Amino acid sequence: MSSWRDRMKGALPRFAVVAHDLAMVWLVWQALHRLRFSMAAPATLPLWSAEIALVMAAQGLVFWQVGLYRGLWRFAGVPDLWNIFKACVLGLFAIVLGLFLYNRVDAVPRTVLVLYPLVLMGMLGAPRLLYRAWKDSRIERASTASVRILILGAGRAGEALVRDLRRFGTYEPVGFLDDAVRLRGSKVQGVPVLGRVPEVAEIARETAAKLLVIAMPSADANALQRVVLACERTGLPFRMVPRLQDVLEGRSLPGELKEVAIEDLLGRKPVLPDWKAIRGWLGARSVLVTGAGGSIGSELCRQCARHGARRIALIEIDELALTQTEAALRRDFPDLEYIPVLGDCGDPAVIAYALGLSEPDAVFHAAAYKQVPLLEAQLREAVRNNVLATATVARACREAGVGTFVLISTDKAVDPVNVLGATKRLAEMTCQSLADQRSTRFVTVRFGNVLDSAGSVVPLFREQIRSGGPVTVTDPEVTRFFMTIPEACQLILQASAIGTHEAIYTLDMGEPVPIRLLAEQMIRLAGKQPGRDIAIIYTGLRPGEKLHETLFHADERYRPTQHPKILQAEPRDVSAHAIESAIAQLREASARYDRDALGQLLRMAVPEFAPVGEHPDYIESATVVAFPARNARKV
Template identity: 80%
Template sequence: MSKWGDRWSSSVPRVAVVTHDLAMVWLVWEGLHWLRYSVMPNPPEMALWSTEVVLVLAAQGLVFWQVGLYRGLWRFASVPDLWNIFKACALGLFAIVLGLFLYNRLDLVSRTVLVLYPLVLMGLLGAPRLLYRAWKDSHVDRGGQASVRILILGAGHAGEALVRDLRRFGSYQPVGFLDDASRLRGTKVQGVPVLGRVEDVAEIARETAARLLVIAMPSADADAMQRVVVACERSGLPFRMVPRLRDVLEGRSLPGELKEVAIEDLLGRQPVLPDWKAIRAWLGARSVLVTGAGGSIGSELCRQCARHGARRITLVELDELSLITAEATLRRDFPDLEYIPVLGDCGDPAVIDYALRQAVPEAVFHAAAYKQVPLLETQVREAVRNNVLATRTVAHACREAGVGTFVLISTDKAVDPGNVLGATKRLAEMGCQALADQRCTRFVTVRFGNVLDSAGSVVPLFREQIRNGGPVTVTDPEVTRYFMTIPEACQLILQASAIGTHEAIYTLDMGEPVPIRVLAEQMIRLAGKQPGRDISIAYTGLRPGEKLHETLFHADERYRATAHPKILQAEPRAIQAELVQAGLEKLREASGRYDCEILSMVLRELVPEFQPIAHRAPAPAERAIVVAFPSRAARKS
């Protein structure tokens, strides 16, 4: 009984809308004819109902239904709905003319009425819808709570849409816009006045008694965002921002959700836009395996694969809690896919062989690695075992199993290694290169710089230090790093994998390096505090193995452009595969004995460019060399 009752009650509003629209059709048709014939000396008699009127109502009603006029709700009527009404009225006129022509050759139908009919009908159908929405917007139930007064920074499309959304919620009251465009000064957007410039936010916020600032500038670059954030901080009020469309589409923000300004919004580099069509064409319906699937990169890589067409994802992870968390998140967000969790060390041949048999993957992403530079300087054995020998084990197993693509996730520290992390990742690249064979598995290496907010990175460290009241520790006032976000890094991995070249090394043109000192200052400001006044910055000196600046490109690796404008392909440096194979066996034996001295010696022999920073003096021109990008002409040559 309740099911039929619910169905009946839900159909009542639609019946009322249909009745209203047909009543308007009758009123317009009869009214226009009455007005037209009323000026004649002997007007013909017009019946309120006739076969002609029934044909008009039937033709126009059928067009209304076919155009989809009743799929929308009056509560959310907008300009697209008016355009839909106009199309329905125009097509309805055509249907009416055709029907009446066949019925009575348009006898007693005024040509003036035919011209005016769609225009008048559009007004009588559209006006009630817009008036109803305006009435609903002005009578939203506020639950007895006072509205929060909001000042919006940015009077563009995002600001206009934000006002409409805020009015629906009812608990927020937009009191004004701020925008630097002089042409907007004194105007109104959705009835809300543009009060002044962004830099005047502190003064205008006091005058309007605003309690919250919202930045509605989703297309603003990093410099503009930094200026806006500084202005907001001067006001002393909390502030939020409208998320970028990119964040909404990729699931990092919900439509209509206001988010806090993140550090990536203030860094001076544009995000890389991937070629999703190429990625989906390569990834679609594939089975993939990800090692280190519970880590920052591994878990996001699994999400990207699930979002863009993979049918089966195998998660290999050593940490049980990370594996449980990653799998549960995937099953919640993408319940229709198949997941195979494998708990174990991917460097164990039995574990990786079992995982490959279970998954039968067409692509393997090797994300498992140790990455903490200072720690690995004193943990050579584990660095070699996990970063080199485990990579060799996984890569060799993939080649034996006939996996189509093996992707090694490397780092910019492998370009010109000055620490154990860089040297082990460079040797991992060489080990994959030694296994490469044009007739079997395609080996791909992807390098990128530091990843914002990844586990153990500088951003979570700074955030914790700021939460504890400081000081924020920076190694050196001049130290710089290249940064990218976790989703961006994973998109680069998928994009490079989709390009399809055999035995390739890909790197991202990451723009300009970011001074860590500036990063620390921005994070302090985002926390609503002032660097040097509320939170101090302490310089502790470079830690073991750390460089002042990182290198993205090596002189012996000739770089060329790819199908993606921000991804460059490097030509692998020549290696002697036999020597690499023999060296890896020596490392395996020394690792079994935990002989760190032999491990360090063999590592330097196999990676001759590895010069530990503690044992070398910086070259005079090092700083200029390492921050330079190859010219566009050189990339294309």
């Protein structure tokens, strides 16, 4: 019933406009006849006749077909005047045709026919322009400081946004844009639906909008890309209503407007975790996170705090990162117990001390080196941190009786072609060699590149764009799998909660993203055009990099889990004795800083390691670290 009343309320103003326009047709037709006959012989023209009815019917049909009633007087402008002119001219032809069939146009003076479209255009256009001027003057007097907002999306999010904006008082919603035909000409919370989203540039000019707001939180990436592209063409700033998931997880506040982020445009939907299972496993537990000040480690701490952990121990070698992460946790989750430990988790004394203080039920090992090109020239540190430290922490957890040990791995451990992938694969094998059914549960979680993590491509592109470019991409064809930091941490918690004693989990991450496309989208989000405002330079693949990453190994039989987007791999057989011997030899070579021996031992321990772009003997050089552009191509 309420929807019927709303439709009727929206139809009444339109009926009034139609009545006004038909009244003007009658008035102009009468006035022109009386003017014409007053200059000649006197004649009496009836106020109503079959001829006048035919004229008004023909003109009314033309008005409707031309679309004169899709716009609003409130926003009348040049396009509306052009529509009125077309309607008047076409109406004249329709009237002449109708009268010709009716009475051969014998009773209508030619002067009336010539003047009719011009006079009618003035009589229809003037009231519209005067009404707009009056409304504009009222708004200016009411609030000179309000920001005029055009909202893209007239659904529930848009309706809620209007209510929130009115509470602030400094924003004035001037209209909605929506592609739904049924909403055309209607009103939402008293704000009119003015047109379709592709018409945003024209309507923004007509309404003098100063800000665009995208209220489509459920739109997929492809739809959002089209909307953002339309917004960019206007040259106006634009924001978006946050997704419900971001609000629920505390990354955005209800009613808060956020900038469109690159993860919103990536082309894959975020994985939705089973929070009931996660809270059931994590609730009231004590957890320990290594590398707690890093991108993944700090978010893991926040997720654990948000979903029921009672105590969190943080191991971090960077004192500033440890201080900042602890302060943020205490601010956002003041009721939990925190145990910060400054030190290297690969130091047996540090990890033993932290385990004794926190008595954790679960340990998340996030500490690692992960920069692919750098690690090609830093083999010793890659082995020491990614392999030997993992072996130290994993063995200490088993000896302390920790319930679950979770290794944060990478898709680069699948068929590794670089030092990062080989060291992380050996870390996986080390954890597998320590697993048995009577002690600690060892879980490995693999995922692809993480957006906005420290040292990732997104912060690099953002800084290059801020500096005016150029943006450097290694190769036009290079692709990567991407996920957000919160999504990666949710996957880690979800995999940990599944309950398998020994497993490797990976995420079905959908389609890989071309890095070239990522760069172009980030440039556009900054309000600039790729190739025109910001150049893109292709520098060639760096040491250890390949064009395309793989998520799955041919010998690891994958099966679905209780979560539709998480797959479980069957671990390949490893020799615990061989792994233990390899770790001991790697420790000796690391203590001597013998890179040749480290390289040979790594190849022997990880037979599938097939280096790509390898520098002989892993010789360090400024060239390897700086990666200057070679054979650079610009677009």
